[in-house]
Amino acid sequence: MTPPCKPDVLDCLVIGGGPAGLTAALYLARYKRSVTVFDAGRSRAEWIPKSHNYPGFPSGISGRELLLLLRKQSSSYSISLINARVDGLDRNGEFFEARFAGGTARARTVLLATGIVDVEPAIEGHDEAVHLGLIRYCPVCDGFEAADKRIGVYGAGSGAVHKAKFLRSYSREVALVPSADDALDEHDLRASGIKLVCAGSGLRIEQRGIVISCSEGDVAVDVLYPALGCKAGSILATRLGARSHDTGCLDVDAHQQTTVPGIYAAGDVVSDLHQIAVGTGHAAIAATHIHKTLPPNPR
Ligand SMILES: Cc1cc2nc3c(=O)[nH]c(=O)nc-3n(C[C@H](O)[C@H](O)[C@H](O)COP(=O)(O)OP(=O)(O)OC[C@H]3O[C@@H](n4cnc5c(N)ncnc54)[C@H](O)[C@@H]3O)c2cc1C
Numbered sequence: 110m111t112p113p114c115k116p117d118v119l120d121c122l123v124i125g126g127g128p129a130g131l132t133a134a135l136y137l138a139r140y141k142r143s144v145t146v147f148d149a150g151r152s153r154a155e156w157i158p159k160s161h162n163y164p165g166f167p168s169g170i171s172g173r174e175l176l177l178l179l180r181k182q183s184s185s186y187s188i189s190l191i192n193a194r195v196d197g198l199d200r201n202g203e204f205f206e207a208r209f210a211g212g213t214a215r216a217r218t219v220l221l222a223t224g225i226v227d228v229e230p231a232i233e234g235h236d237e238a239v240h241l242g243l244i245r246y247c248p249v250c251d252g253f254e255a256a257d258k259r260i261g262v263y264g265a266g267s268g269a270v271h272k273a274k275f276l277r278s279y280s281r282e283v284a285l286v287p288s289a290d291d292a293l294d295e296h297d298l299r300a301s302g303i304k305l306v307c308a309g310s311g312l313r314i315e316q317r318g319i320v321i322s323c324s325e326g327d328v329a330v331d332v333l334y335p336a337l338g339c340k341a342g343s344i345l346a347t348r349l350g351a352r353s354h355d356t357g358c359l360d361v362d363a364h365q366q367t368t369v370p371g372i373y374a375a376g377d378v379v380s381d382l383h384q385i386a387v388g389t390g391h392a393a394i395a396a397t398h399i400h401k402t403l404p405p406n407p408r
Contacts, residue, residue, distance in 0.1 A: 119143045120406075121399055122207055122216035124195045124345060127152035129376025129388035130222030131179040136396035138186035141406055145214060146183070147207065149194035152176060153224055153377065154385065158242050162250055163385050175385070198345040205371065217371070218399050221359065222392065223342030224377040230263055230288070230335045232312040232319075243319055244333050247383060248272055252279045255332045261319060263312070264336025265289040272336045273303045284330060286321050288337060341378050356381060365395035373399060 121137050123130045126148025137144040157172030183190060197208040204215045227246055229235055238244040245251055252275065262273040263286045270293070273285045284304040287293060298305050307323030312333070314320075319333040341357030351367040351374075352360040358381065359367050359374040366373050373395040376388030 116143050117215065118204055119145055119214065119216035120403055121218045121220055121396075122147070122205065122214055123220045123222060124198075124207065125152075125222035125224060125342070125376070125378075126150075126180075126190060127154055127222060127224055127376060127388070128175065128179060128385045129224075129392045130220070131176075131183055132389040132392035133220050133222060133373075133375055133396045134188045134190075135179075135183055135186065136393055137399065138183070138188050140396070140400040141408075142400060142403065143187075145189040145191060145216075147191050147193055147195045147209060147214075150192055151224075151226070153227070153246075153383070156239050156246070157250070158240055160250060160385070161254065195345060198349060200349060217403060219346075219372045220392075220395055220399065221343070221346050221367075221372065221374040221378055222376045222388070223345070225339040225341050225357075225383065227335070227339045228337035230312060230333075230337060232314065234314045238314050238319070238333075242332070243314060244335065246335065248275050248279075248334060249382065249384060252276055255279055258282070258331035259318070259329065260284070261286050261306070261321065261328075261330035261333045262336050263288055263321075263333055264338075265291050268338065269336035270294075270298070270303075272334055273298070274301050276334065277302055284328065286328075343374075343378055346372050346374065363394075364398035365391050366398065 120142035121144045123134050123146040126146045134144045134146045154172035159169040159171050161169040193209040195207045195209050199206045205219045207214045256279045259282045260276050260280050261284050265288050273283050276283050284306045286306045306328050311322040317329045318331045321328045343353050343359045347353050349369050351369045359379050361374050375391035375395050377383045380387050
C-alpha cells in the first residue's frame with residue numbers, strides 16, 4: 110500500500126522520542142493530526158534496568174522494553190519517527206521550522222520532549238554498573254529496591270543532602286560522599302542519621318559494591334546514587350525566548366505550553382519529578398491542548 114502523503118506543514122513536530130514524546134505523538138495521531146517525531150536516541154528510559162513503579166506492570170518492565178512497546182504502538186498509526194537530532198528551531202511566519210542533518214521540517218506547533226542529561230561520576234565501568242543497579246539515578250524510582258542496603262550518595266550541595274535525607278526512608282545506612290569541597294552542616298547530617306564519608310578521592314566498582322577510597326581507608330556501599338546535577342534539553346525553546354527555571358527546566362502553563370505560544374514541553378525537560386508517569390501525563394495534556402487550538406479537522 111502506498112503510504113499517505115506527508116503534508117508540507119505538519120500539525121505538530123515532536124522533538125524527543127522518549128516516553129513523553131512518543132505518548133504525545135500517539136495522542137496526536139489518534140486526534141487525526143499529522144505528526145513527526147525526531148529522536149536523537151538517548152532516552153534516559155534506556156538506562157532503566159527494571160522499573161517497578163510504572164503502573165500496569167506488576168512484575169516490572171525494563172526501560173528498553175517499554176520504549177519498544179511505545180514505538181510499536183506508534184507504528185500502528187501514521188506517525189513518522191525520524192532518528193535524527195534537531196539542531197535548530199526557528200519561527201518562520203506562523204510556522205516553526207526545525208533543522209536536522211537531513212533537511213528541514215515545518216509545523217504549526219512543536220512539542221519538546223527532549224529530556225535531561227545526567228552528570229555522571231568519573232568511574233570506570235559506569236554504564237555496566239547502571240545496568241546492574243549498582244549506580245542509580247532516581248531514588249523516587251528505585252529507593253524501594255535499595256531498602257536496607259548500604260547506600261551512598263555522591264555529590265555536592267543541597268541536592269546531595271536532600272537525596273541522602275530522602276533515602277533514609279529506605280535504609281539506616283546512608284552515607285554522603287561529597288564530590289566537592291562543600292560547607293556541609295555536619296550537625297544536620299548527623300541528626301538525620303547520615304554518615305559523612307571522606308570527600309571521594311576515587312570511586313571503583315568491586316564485587317562488594319562501589320568502593321570509595323579515603324585516606325582513612327576504603328568505604329564500600331551496595332548502591333551509589335550520584336547527585337551531580339543534570340542538564341535540561343531546553344535550548345531549542347529558550348533560544349526562541351521560552352522562559353526556563355534556574356534548574357534549566359522549561360516554564361509551562363497548565364496546558365504544558367511554554368511562554369512561546371505554539372511551543373509545548375513535556376517530561377523531564379519540564380519537571381524536577383523525573384518520572385515516566387509524569388512525562389506521559391504531561392504529553393496527554395499537551396497533545397489535547399494542541400489538538401484543540403489547531404484549526405478543526407473535520408472528516
Ligand atoms: C537509571 C535510571 C532509572 C530510572 N528508573 C525509572 C523508573 O523506575 N520509573 C520512572 O518513572 N522513571 C525512571 N527513570 C526516569 C525516566 O527514565 C525518565 O523520567 C523518562 O525517560 C523521561 O522521559 P522523557 O520522554 O521526558 O525523556 P527521555 O526519555 O530522556 O527522552 C528524551 C529523548 O529526546 C531526545 N533528544 C534530546 N534532544 C534532542 C534533539 N535536539 N533532537 C532530537 N531528539 C532529541 C533524546 O536523545 C532522548 O531520546 C529512570 C532514569 C534513570 C536514568
